[in-house]
Amino acid sequence: MSKLFETAQLKQLALNNRIVMAPMTRARTSQPGNIPNEMMADYYAQRASAGLIISEATQISDDSQGYSFTPGVYNDEHVAGWRPVTDKVKTQGAHFFCQLWHVGRVSHPVFQNGEQPIAPSALAPVETKVWIADDSGEGKMVDCVEPRAMLQADIDRVISDFAYAAKRAVEAGFDGVEIHGGNGYLIDQFLRTNSNHREDKYGGSRENRVRFLLQVVDAVSEVIGADKVGVRLAPFITFKDMNCPDIVPTILLASQQLQARDIAYLHLSEADWEDAPQIPEDFRIALRERFSNTIIVAGGYDQMRADEVLNKGYADLVAFGRPFVSNPDLVSRLANQQPLAELDPTTLFGGNEKGYTDYPNYQ
Numbered sequence: 001m002s003k004l005f006e007t008a009q010l011k012q013l014a015l016n017n018r019i020v021m022a023p024m025t026r027a028r029t030s031q032p033g034n035i036p037n038e039m040m041a042d043y044y045a046q047r048a049s050a051g052l053i054i055s056e057a058t059q060i061s062d063d064s065q066g067y068s069f070t071p072g073v074y075n076d077e078h079v080a081g082w083r084p085v086t087d088k089v090k091t092q093g094a095h096f097f098c099q100l101w102h103v104g105r106v107s108h109p110v111f112q113n114g115e116q117p118i119a120p121s122a123l124a125p126v127e128t129k130v131w132i133a134d135d136s137g138e139g140k141m142v143d144c145v146e147p148r149a150m151l152q153a154d155i156d157r158v159i160s161d162f163a164y165a166a167k168r169a170v171e172a173g174f175d176g177v178e179i180h181g182g183n184g185y186l187i188d189q190f191l192r193t194n195s196n197h198r199e200d201k202y203g204g205s206r207e208n209r210v211r212f213l214l215q216v217v218d219a220v221s222e223v224i225g226a227d228k229v230g231v232r233l234a235p236f237i238t239f240k241d242m243n244c245p246d247i248v249p250t251i252l253l254a255s256q257q258l259q260a261r262d263i264a265y266l267h268l269s270e271a272d273w274e275d276a277p278q279i280p281e282d283f284r285i286a287l288r289e290r291f292s293n294t295i296i297v298a299g300g301y302d303q304m305r306a307d308e309v310l311n312k313g314y315a316d317l318v319a320f321g322r323p324f325v326s327n328p329d330l331v332s333r334l335a336n337q338q339p340l341a342e343l344d345p346t347t348l349f350g351g352n353e354k355g356y357t358d359y360p361n362y363q
């Protein structure tokens with residue numbers, strides 16, 4: 001029997017299995033205001049046979065947005081919108097974390113009242129685009145612009161925005177939050193030497209580059225408890241102009257510091273394109289030595305690869321992204337070795353029920 005179908009403990013939460021639905025932006029909030037809605041409740045509830053669901057990346061403030069129609073979790077309307085979503089998911093048996101993000105330089109003045117986005121340093125990401133839609137829902141990809149380097153006051157404010165959004169997420173019924181520290185967004189921009197040229201206590205050495213992440217984690221933990229906090233990191237990605245030669249040791253240092261804070265989990269966003277290099281085994285061993293709480297892995301997993309990392313003790317839970325888009329009943333399909341449906345890439349972002357809530361269960 002595959003370990004995937006065993007129950008698992010995530011701090012005080014008892015998970016029905018070791019299968020996680022990975023965070024996936026689907027850009028289907030109600031406008032204006034990026035408000036979660038009933039269609040989103042149906043979408044997540046259809047997939048709630050997963051032991052744990054991590055929500056799509058969710059804004060912590062007005063200036064944290066980089067793509068059209070992604071949800072927020074920082075005002076009363078957002079909280080009221082999320083509440084029926086979390087209720088519906090929880091009646092189906094899954095636990096539910098909210099992924100909190102600030103996109104940093106992966107943004108555009110359209111989302112910033114015409115101002116520049118903020119980032120550790122004034123360095124535009126080369127060949128990086130964001131998706132901007134008009135009121136009719138028609139969207140296009142546009143280049144990111146040069147950001148403004150954050151002042152200490154900006155850093156302090158964003159840290160408190162993360163903490164406030166975490167409080168609101170718990171109020172909205174989430175079991176906890178996942179701090180998005182990967183995929184080239186703000187926290188990741190602080191971690192890497194290519195996007196962080198700061199000369200203050202947030203730049204230069206590894207200790208300095210992990211400081212912002214740790215301050216966010218501390219502020220969020222103080223408000224909701226470290227046992228409700230997960231962190232996503234992406235050691236092997238290079239997209240969004242994030243090729244940093246020092247990222248692996250930086251992330252190993254961060255993982256040690258996160259273990260010391262006793263957070264609920266560390267979530268690795270692994271390289272997931274077709275011919276991506278395999279994650280070296282010595283990295284997995286080094287990570288496990290430093291982080292003994294729950295490790296989640298994601299990125300191109302099928303049941304065989306999942307079993308391998310679970311059996312070797314490199315991970316405790318395995319997240320599936322794209323397979324969950326087109327297979328709402330992914331858990332039972334895996335358990336019963338039924339074929340998986342293909343997803344339609346044209347309906348991933350924005351739009352309506354088509355390609356969102358209309359994928360059928362296995363007949």
Ligand SMILES: Cc1cc2nc3c(=O)[nH]c(=O)nc-3n(C[C@H](O)[C@H](O)[C@H](O)COP(=O)(O)O)c2cc1C
Pocket residue numbers: 022023024025026056057099180183232269270272298299300301319320321322323348
């Ligand atoms: C449509 C789509 C949207 C995504 N949005 C997010 C996101 O909001 N936050 C995040 O951390 N990762 C996001 N990802 C990455 C996934 O969480 C996951 O790491 C990736 O899809 C690899 O897993 P898979 O091979 O099982 O799909 C997204 C991926 C897809 C396909």
